[in-house]
Every structure is written in C-alpha cells, then in structure tokens.
Amino acid sequence: MDSDDILDQIFTDGSFFMIAGPCAVESEEQVVSAARHLSRKGVPILRGGAYKPRTSPEAFQGLGIEGLKLLAKAKEETGMLIVTEVMDLEHINIVSSYSDILQIGSRNCQNFPLLRAAGATGKPVLIKRGFGNTVEEFMHASSYVSKQKNDRIMLVERGIRTFETSMRFTLDVSSVPVLKERVRFPVIVDPSHPAGKARYVKPLALAGVAAGADGLMVEVHPSPQDALSDAEQQLTFQQFDDLQDSVNRLLTAMPRNSVSVPEKN
Ligand code: PEP
Ligand code: MN
Numbered sequence: 001m002d003s004d005d006i007l008d009q010i011f012t013d014g015s016f017f018m019i020a021g022p023c024a025v026e027s028e029e030q031v032v033s034a035a036r037h038l039s040r041k042g043v044p045i046l047r048g049g050a051y052k053p054r055t056s057p058e059a060f061q062g063l064g065i066e067g068l069k070l071l072a073k074a075k076e077e078t079g080m081l082i083v084t085e086v087m088d089l090e091h092i093n094i095v096s097s098y099s100d101i102l103q104i105g106s107r108n109c110q111n112f113p114l115l116r117a118a119g120a121t122g123k124p125v126l127i128k129r130g131f132g133n134t135v136e137e138f139m140h141a142s143s144y145v146s147k148q149k150n151d152r153i154m155l156v157e158r159g160i161r162t163f164e165t166s167m168r169f170t171l172d173v174s175s176v177p178v179l180k181e182r183v184r185f186p187v188i189v190d191p192s193h194p195a196g197k198a199r200y201v202k203p204l205a206l207a208g209v210a211a212g213a214d215g216l217m218v219e220v221h222p223s224p225q226d227a228l229s230d231a232e233q234q235l236t237f238q239q240f241d242d243l244q245d246s247v248n249r250l251l252t253a254m255p256r257n258s259v260s261v262p263e264k265n
Helices: 003-012 028-040 065-078 089-098 112-120 135-146 175-182 198-210 237-253
Strands: 017-021 045-047 081-085 101-104 125-128 153-157 187-189 215-219
Touching: 003 081, 017 028, 017 237, 028 045, 028 065, 028 237, 045 065, 065 081, 065 089, 081 089, 089 101, 089 112, 101 112, 112 125, 112 135, 125 135, 135 153, 135 175, 153 175, 175 187, 187 198, 198 215, 198 237, 215 237
Parallel strands: 017 045, 017 215, 045 081, 081 101, 101 125, 125 153, 153 187, 187 215
Antiparallel strands: none
C-alpha cells in the first residue's frame, strides 16, 4: 500500500485511523524511534512539529527545516505519511514539500490567508479547531480550504477554553456528532492537548471514539520526561500500546474498517 492508497482509504472509505508521534521533532533518534514503534503498531500517519506555535517566545520553537528533514528520514524508514504544522505563509512551500498532510494549528484556525494557501497546495489539510471557536466557525475554516478546490480535509477537535480548568482544555465531545452530521470530512479527536496530563489521555480518546470520531491524533514520545514541549501529556510507547488496545476493543463494538501502514522493518 503506498501513500495514495492510505489517503484514499482515509478520504473515501471512512476508515478509522490513528495519527501519532511527538509534539515536536527534537532529534533524529527521537523521531525515528517513535516512527519505528508506531509503524510496527500499524499507525499510518506520523505527527511531529518542526515549526511550533508556543505561547512564550522563550519556549522551544522547533527545529524548522532541520525538523522537516528528520521527518523525511522517519518516512523513508517506515513508510508512514507525515503531518506537520505550517504556521505562516512564508513556509507554505517548504512545509508542503516535506509533508503529506499540512496541519493548521488551533491558533491559526481563523488565519484565512493561511487556510487559503494551504488549500491551494493541493495537499490534504488537517485543521485543528481554534480553542476559542464555535463549531460553526470551525466549519467556515474548512470552507476556506474547500473553496480552493481541495476537499481532502481533516477536522480535529482538540479542546476549547471553558470556565473549567481541571484539565488543560475542555474536550468538546459534542462537536463530534455535530460535525459528522454537517461535513463530509473525517472528524478526528486529539485527546492529548485537552488532557494536558498523560493519565487523562486514554479516557478522552475513548470518549472521542465512542462519540463517532473517524480517528485519533495522539502525542507519543520515546522519553516524555525529556520532551522539549508538552512533556506532561505525551505518552510513552507502553502507554500508547495500552491506549491502542483499548481503542481496538471499543472499535469491535462499533465496527468500521481501519487503516494501517504495512510493516516495513
Ligand atoms: C499540535 O498538535 O502540534 C499543536 C500545537 O496543537 P494545537 O494547535 O491544537 O494547540
Ligand atoms: Mn503538543
């Protein structure tokens, strides 16, 4: 199965799929070992930021082009597809030349020129819901991409700001059935960013799948305690395996096809 077959399955068959990988690309060893583990578990898409949107300008901003090259190496070793964030117009060409799917982050969900430019590349576009955006505003974001004659779009619910502060964000599980009713694109749940802590990732992931999500996007790091960003919420390989087992058990109660990358090594 090559990249196009995997994308076809995702966009045409409505098959369930996982996206997983580190929050940020940090080194060859880190990203390649994560990719190896995840591809052995059948995960078809590797995530990892090379350009990171960080709240503080003092925080690790990502490796930039070097990070994109490391993602390419991980792809070459494993056959996984790559999704990585493009933060501004200036980098649209370089990011789209290294990635199979362009990620628009939560903070850019209403960056209309960026959405248009991402759509115009012709690459699939994964849009994360702005944490201050309604479902309707989120759907308008997807229209900016589809108006560029690009309907290979994935929508990711990643939690919103509410009065509740016990988790990092509030996962809006309700958005899943609403989006599924209103758009024809795959709807994915990112349980990592709302959880903020690794121990909360599994319950949120299962809630998303039970609500009908077409996929999950999960942060996984070979050594989360050493991560340069989002250290507390990234799963170890073992925690990821446990999550995947539970998701698979839940999916047997809610049958659908699933997409996985064939093992390469
Ligand atoms: C990410 O997934 O890398 C990320 C930065 O998440 P968000 O845009 O949802 O905050
Ligand atoms: Mn992160």
